[in-house]
Amino acid sequence: MNSLDLLKAPEDTRVVVAMSGGVDSSVVAGLLAAEGYEVIGVTLQLYDHGEAVQRAGSCCAGQDIDDARRVADTLGIPYYVLDYERRFREAVIDPFANSYVSGETPVPCIACNQTVKFADLLATAKDLGADALATGHYIASRQDGAHRALYRPVDDSRDQSYFLFATTQEQVDYLRFPLGDLPKSRVREMAEEMGLAIAEKPDSQDICFVPRGRYSDMIAKLRPGAAEPGEIVHLDGRVLGRHEGIINYTVGQRRGIGVATGEPLYVVAVDADKARLIVGPAEALETRRVHLRDVNWLGDGRIEDAAGGQGLPLVARIRSSRPPKPARLFADEQGVYVDLQGETGVAPGQACVFYADDGPRARILGGGFIARGEKSADAEAALKSLSAQTVAAE
Known part of the structure; x- marks a missing residue:
C-alpha cells in the first residue's frame, strides 16, 4: 500500500x-x-x-x-x-x-x-x-x-x-x-x-x-436588462422607496439598501418575480429550518434510514465563513430539511453542509442547496401577508 x-x-x-x-x-x-x-x-x-x-x-x-x-x-x-x-x-x-x-x-x-x-x-x-x-x-x-x-x-x-x-x-x-x-x-x-x-x-x-469581486457588474454584463428597478417594501407593508435591481442585493445585507427609517434595516427576502426587495429588522433574519434540493449523502447507508423518524443530530454549516452549528437532519415525505439553531441571513442558493460533529477532523456527511428557508412565525406570517396583498392587487 x-x-x-x-x-x-x-x-x-x-x-x-x-x-x-x-x-x-x-x-x-x-x-x-x-x-x-x-x-x-x-x-x-x-x-x-x-x-x-x-x-x-x-x-x-x-x-x-x-x-x-x-x-x-x-x-x-x-x-x-x-x-x-x-x-x-x-x-x-x-x-x-x-x-x-x-x-x-x-x-x-x-x-x-x-x-x-x-x-x-x-x-x-x-x-x-x-x-x-x-x-x-x-x-x-x-x-x-x-x-x-x-x-x-x-x-x-x-x-x-x-x-x-x-x-x-x-x-x-x-x-x-x-x-x-x-x-x-x-x-x-x-x-x-x-x-x-x-x-x-x-x-x-x-x-x-x-x-x-462585483457580482452585479458581471450579472449586468451576462444578462442585460436584469437590473430591473422595483419597490423596497418593509415587512409591515410600507413601501419605503425604490431600488435599481435585485441583483445588487442579497439576504442579510444591511449596507447600501438606500432607505432610512430611523431603525436598522436588513434585506429579509428577494422577490424576483415582482422585482421587490423586502426589508425588516434583524430578528426577521432568524431562520429555523431550511429545505434542501440536490442533496448529496456521503454518510453510511441511505439518508432516509439515517435521518428518518426523529431525525439525525449533527452539525451544519450554511456559509463557508461560519463555523458549523448543532442541527438536526430530516428525510421524510416533505423531502430533506434541516432544523437550525441561531442562524441568520440564510438565502436560497447557498449550501447547507452536514458534519458528524464539530470536531477539527469531523467526517463530512454531505449536504444540499437551500431551496427555501423558514423564519420565525412572525416573519413568515408577514411574508405571507405581503404575498397575499400582491395577489389581491393583481
Missing part, C-alpha cells in the same frame, strides 16, 4: 494533479513527484482572462497558467493546459447568472468542483490512465471500509469542505487530497524547500470570473 492507499509501488502509479498555479497544488505535485509517483500536471483554462491576467487575488487567471508551467518545469513533470472555457461557461457561469437573477445567492465554486473539476477533469484523468486525481484542496480523505470518506482538515482556517460536499462517492474514491493533514504555514515552507518560484504567491480570494 503506497501513501495514496493504492496497491502499487509509487513508480507504477500514475497521478494527475490539478495545478492552479498556486502554492497548494504546486506543493501537491512536488510531494508526489518526490515520492516517485508518475505525476502529470494539468491546468484548466476556464475563462477569457482579459483584465484578470494581472489581477491579484484571483484564481485561474492567465498568469496562473504561466506559474503552473514554470512549476512543472522545475519539478520535471509533464504538463498540459486544457481549454475548458465553453464547458465552464455552460456549467458554472451561466447557471450562476441565472440563479442570481432569480433572487438566489449561488456558490459557483461548488458548481465548478461538481462539474468541471470532479467530473470533466476526473474523466480526463481516467482517459490518461491515471490511478488517481490529486488536488491542493484542504480536506482529508481516508479509507473507510470498501470506500473512502471525507473529513475536515487539520488546518481549520483553510477548511474547504463547504465547497466539496457535492463530491459523489465514486469521485471520493478516486480523488486524493494530500494537504488534509498539513497546516498552510508548512505548505509554504515546503514550496520554498522545493525551490518553487510561487512560494510567496498570495492565495486566491475572489471568484475567478467576477472582476474586482
Whole structure:
C-alpha cells in the first residue's frame, strides 16, 4: 500500500494533479513527484482572462497558467493546459447568472468542483490512465471500509469542505487530497524547500470570473436588462422607496439598501418575480429550518434510514465563513430539511453542509442547496401577508 492507499509501488502509479498555479497544488505535485509517483500536471483554462491576467487575488487567471508551467518545469513533470472555457461557461457561469437573477445567492465554486473539476477533469484523468486525481484542496480523505470518506482538515482556517460536499462517492474514491493533514504555514515552507518560484504567491480570494469581486457588474454584463428597478417594501407593508435591481442585493445585507427609517434595516427576502426587495429588522433574519434540493449523502447507508423518524443530530454549516452549528437532519415525505439553531441571513442558493460533529477532523456527511428557508412565525406570517396583498392587487 503506497501513501495514496493504492496497491502499487509509487513508480507504477500514475497521478494527475490539478495545478492552479498556486502554492497548494504546486506543493501537491512536488510531494508526489518526490515520492516517485508518475505525476502529470494539468491546468484548466476556464475563462477569457482579459483584465484578470494581472489581477491579484484571483484564481485561474492567465498568469496562473504561466506559474503552473514554470512549476512543472522545475519539478520535471509533464504538463498540459486544457481549454475548458465553453464547458465552464455552460456549467458554472451561466447557471450562476441565472440563479442570481432569480433572487438566489449561488456558490459557483461548488458548481465548478461538481462539474468541471470532479467530473470533466476526473474523466480526463481516467482517459490518461491515471490511478488517481490529486488536488491542493484542504480536506482529508481516508479509507473507510470498501470506500473512502471525507473529513475536515487539520488546518481549520483553510477548511474547504463547504465547497466539496457535492463530491459523489465514486469521485471520493478516486480523488486524493494530500494537504488534509498539513497546516498552510508548512505548505509554504515546503514550496520554498522545493525551490518553487510561487512560494510567496498570495492565495486566491475572489471568484475567478467576477472582476474586482462585483457580482452585479458581471450579472449586468451576462444578462442585460436584469437590473430591473422595483419597490423596497418593509415587512409591515410600507413601501419605503425604490431600488435599481435585485441583483445588487442579497439576504442579510444591511449596507447600501438606500432607505432610512430611523431603525436598522436588513434585506429579509428577494422577490424576483415582482422585482421587490423586502426589508425588516434583524430578528426577521432568524431562520429555523431550511429545505434542501440536490442533496448529496456521503454518510453510511441511505439518508432516509439515517435521518428518518426523529431525525439525525449533527452539525451544519450554511456559509463557508461560519463555523458549523448543532442541527438536526430530516428525510421524510416533505423531502430533506434541516432544523437550525441561531442562524441568520440564510438565502436560497447557498449550501447547507452536514458534519458528524464539530470536531477539527469531523467526517463530512454531505449536504444540499437551500431551496427555501423558514423564519420565525412572525416573519413568515408577514411574508405571507405581503404575498397575499400582491395577489389581491393583481
